[in-house]
Amino acid sequence: MPTPDPAPTTYEVVARVLAERKHLAGPLLPVLHGVQEALGWVPSAAVQPIAEGLDLSRAEVHGVLSYYHHFRQEPARGPVLQVCRAEACRSMGGEELLAHARQHEAHRCTVEAVYCLGLCAQSPAVLLDDKLHARMTPERLAALVDKRCAS
Numbered sequence: 001m002p003t004p005d006p007a008p009t010t011y012e013v014v015a016r017v018l019a020e021r022k023h024l025a026g027p028l029l030p031v032l033h034g035v036q037e038a039l040g041w042v043p044s045a046a047v048q049p050i051a052e053g054l055d056l057s058r059a060e061v062h063g064v065l066s067y068y069h070h071f072r073q074e075p076a077r078g079p080v081l082q083v084c085r086a087e088a089c090r091s092m093g094g095e096e097l098l099a100h101a102r103q104h105e106a107h108r109c110t111v112e113a114v115y116c117l118g119l120c121a122q123s124p125a126v127l128l129d130d131k132l133h134a135r136m137t138p139e140r141l142a143a144l145v146d147k148r149c150a151s
């Protein structure tokens, strides 16, 4: 029976993403997005090879990485729940939903704030493991997290 291929290392992922995206205008953000898409986060070990690949300093890469909350600097715990904090969702209880999620769901998943999920007309909106959910309530959210965590 063949052994499964080991997961790619951070350096392998960075090398692949650099090869795909370093030619783009303003390549740092696309490269950071690519690494997070591949690994689920951007490890500190990725900073040096990204800096070398783009001819930037480590401080420049780290500055951008830490400025944007979108980029995870540690792996997510369980399912990733993103709660919208932009205006339409705020006006429909998004802040309360986020507070509820952080208080009640944070031990079962990674709770993150985001700024518009494109469902403004059906706010408040959340994204749970890349699936959008509209007109969310704390009760529906708890049921969704229960279901997602059970599967």
Ligand code: FES
Pocket (backbone or CB within 6 Å): 084, 085, 086, 087, 088, 089, 090, 115, 116, 117, 118, 119, 120, 121, 123, 124, 125
């Ligand atoms: S403001 Fe929340 S989805 Fe647009």
